[in-house]
């Protein structure tokens with residue numbers, strides 16, 4: 001994974017305002033406590049092999065859980081992290097994932113290894129890499145309809161998360177994996193439940209995917225995910241694939257976005273998709289579409305595209 005895409009940027013201290021909770025979306029129940037439903041796996045049942053990915057928080061290896069090919073996500077032991085902190089972040093991500101495992105477009109958590117020297121998540125393996133890798137390597141042969149199909153699967157997974165009270169918080173092409181033709185959202189390391197929605201703006205943030213109001217409210221919402229979904233739509237259609245605002249440093253991105261600048265519509269993006277992207281970019285989070293609305297619209301766009309393709313044959 002190119003370091004340029006992974007970098008988390010901007011360390012800044014912004015004073016946290018008084019609590020403003022943006023509960024804008026019609027999704028109901030927020031979760032307060034989660035019983036420990038994690039499936040603990042005996043380390044003798046696993047066999048870890050080569051590294052297949054790495055991100056800002058962990059390394060991912062392929063291997064076996066008994067006879068089944070799986071992925072293992074091991075949190076990086078940073079200099080300032082104790083084994084306890086590592087254990088806590090694995091457990092946190094696992095607790096969240098336990099709540100949302102069960103949708104085709106979300107990576108399934110198979111269990112956690114939490115004995116012996118390694119603490120790691122055991123995940124279903126997505127053998128075909130991430131969407132950013134696909135678009136970098138094979139961009140020229142990926143059609144518009146295939147791009148819409150990818151977008152549709154992202155929003156179907158996101159709708160599921162939102163219905164379960166989870167804000168993903170790190171939606172980006174690098175966190176969408178492929179298993180054959182099926183796209184799966186991964187990386188719940190930064191995710192939050194909707195009742196744990198304050199962020200620390202002095203911590204590193206993925207600025208390029210961040211809704212502008214986050215800097216002033218420090219409050220995550222389903223609508224902040226929808227802003228990131230807008231940036232992801234841009235990534236899906238920008239040819240050749242590139243990092244959003246590639247020529248600008250993160251601090252400048254923050255400034256221009258807060259002043260109202262937005263990523264331009266990529267040439268070749270279907271106009272109906274550009275309407276959704278631009279609605280996701282609305283400065284007013286209440287005016288962005290919900291995941292359910294965007295899923296319905298993208299589903300219709302995809303159906304129409306496929307119908308047109310068939311009738312032109």
Ligand SMILES: Nc1ncnc2c1ncn2[C@@H]1O[C@H](COP(=O)(O)OP(=O)(O)O)[C@@H](O)[C@H]1O
Pocket residue numbers: 001052053054055056057058059060071073107123124125126127129130174175177186187188189
């Ligand atoms: N279940 C999986 N199957 C295959 N590859 C994976 C899987 N999970 C993660 N990866 C690979 O590892 C990379 C980093 O994983 P991720 O969960 O995004 O970690 P981080 O929190 O460090 O960003 C991904 O971009 C992907 O290439």
Ligand SMILES: [Mg+2]
Pocket residue numbers: 055056174175187
């Ligand atoms: Mg990641």
